[in-house]
Amino acid sequence: MISEIDFQDSVLVLGFSEELNKLLLQLYLDNRKEIRSILSELAPKLPSYHSLEWRLDVQLASRSLRQQIKPAVTVKLHLDQNGEQTTKILQTDPATLVHLIQQLEQALGEMKTNHCRRIVRNIK
Known part of the structure; x- marks a missing residue:
């Protein structure tokens, strides 16, 4: 329209x-x-965001390595799709999470360009 x-x-x-x-x-x-x-x-019926839970786990040592620091971020993502709630559990290391955040921030920055604004305006 x-x-x-x-x-x-x-x-x-x-x-x-x-x-x-x-x-x-x-x-x-x-x-x-x-x-x-x-x-x-x-139009595809994509799931929508409902809520997010996260937890930081750190393994400090194991039987073979006494001084080992191995962090992991676990994310529990709750989604709504056609009135049903689904849950996705994702786990990653902090370096990958930082890279993902940088990519998402870059995508948000690109959404501010005139070309993207025109496309979004035409989609709506």
Whole structure:
């Protein structure tokens, strides 16, 4: 349900001729409701976040190594999907968790670019 201007901006990036852009706009306007209903049916039913529990475990020694520090982060993720609650348990070391956090922060930073904002605006 984007406006005509937003649709034209999205199609302009594809590099079509002006005549073809006008034709695509007219087709979009004529079939907007049908396109939206088909897209809503095709959308995947993904689980959504409900809650999160975490725990830090540290192994200080073992029978073979007396001075050993082996940390592990355990995450219990509660998800909702179609009214049912599921639980996923994940475990990782702190270095991998820090790398994951950096990647997610980088993705959030990319969401602030004009290109991503335009795409998100057109998806909604």
